[in-house]
Amino acid sequence: MARLVGKSxxxxxxxxxxxxxxxxxxxxxxxxxxxxxxxxxxxxxxxxKASLLAYNNMRRYANDSAPSWFKCNTASSNTRYEVTRTTGNIDGLPGVVRQQVYASAPYGCKSGITSSLGMPIKVESIVEYGLPSSGVGSGKKVVHATYVAF
Structure with missing residues (x-):
């Protein structure tokens, strides 16, 4: 019994x-x-990925070329003009992806000229991803914008 009580x-x-x-x-x-x-x-x-896509879309229009794609509205100078809009699926981004590019002439247009030569044009690219299949709903948004003068 003494052995059982001893240290183990x-x-x-x-x-x-x-x-x-x-x-x-x-x-x-x-x-x-x-x-x-x-x-x-x-x-x-x-x-x-969405940020790179938005930046590339913006740079497609904000480059060294003349803005033949821009239609300046002399009646309301701060109106955004939708240059392009696409909706679809893109590898690496969840849900539906909506890509939009807008242009505006916030400082006005030269009268009688369709492209605002000499005036700054704001080019804004928006990529929304994670939208449900209907394209309406909550998702994440990335926006890139720049001013270009021609």
Missing amino acids: DGFTIVEVAVTLVVIGIFMAVILSMQAQVSQISVMNAQHN
């Missing part, structure tokens, strides 16, 4: 159970953080 070289079942519970909690926290980091990484990649 092993762990008790309670110590092992507490250690397993603590390890389990740490693993759950680490896995949860890893899942959040992965989700943020995917969302960031989608935003970058």
